[in-house]
Amino acid sequence: MFPAPRRCPLLAVCGPVPGSRHDLHAWRRSFFPEAFAERESMADLGYVGSGLLTPRRKPPGQERSIGDKAANRSISTLRAAVERATARLKDWKIFATRYRGPLARFAFVAKTVTALTFYKKGW
Known part of the structure; x- marks a missing residue:
């Protein structure tokens, strides 16, 4: 079946999907x-x-x-x-609270936070 993970790095994060889905x-x-x-x-x-x-x-x-x-x-x-x-992504305040910036920039913000999380954790 599945091996027991010692730590589980994120592999990828998809962009936001419009609407409440x-x-x-x-x-x-x-x-x-x-x-x-x-x-x-x-x-x-x-x-x-x-x-x-x-x-x-x-x-x-x-x-x-x-x-x-x-x-x-x-x-x-x-x-x-x-x-x-x-x-770990929700450690960032921008994800822990409601996003108040322009929605057109949210995908960029999400990509940036994800990249910084990967960098911070050494993944």
Whole structure:
């Protein structure tokens, strides 16, 4: 399956998607589906139906099986490193608060912060 990551550097960050859209919409509009087509990839429950490995949902009116709980725990353990890497971007105040600059410049700001994060962490 997946090796346990010691640290998880960010590989890439896509640009912003206009409007209030779901993460799966942004995923499908980005270059990521093609880039990760040959790799086994995982995501959170927001990506169910995308072909990515996601945790198993609780059946309506039932409890999860022991196997489902174990599988979800494994996925969550591996994804925790990715979530920490993503959280590094939110260390920057411009991402931690509401962006107030011109929307036309937001993609440039996001690219700059991402590059500075990569540089800072030595990724």
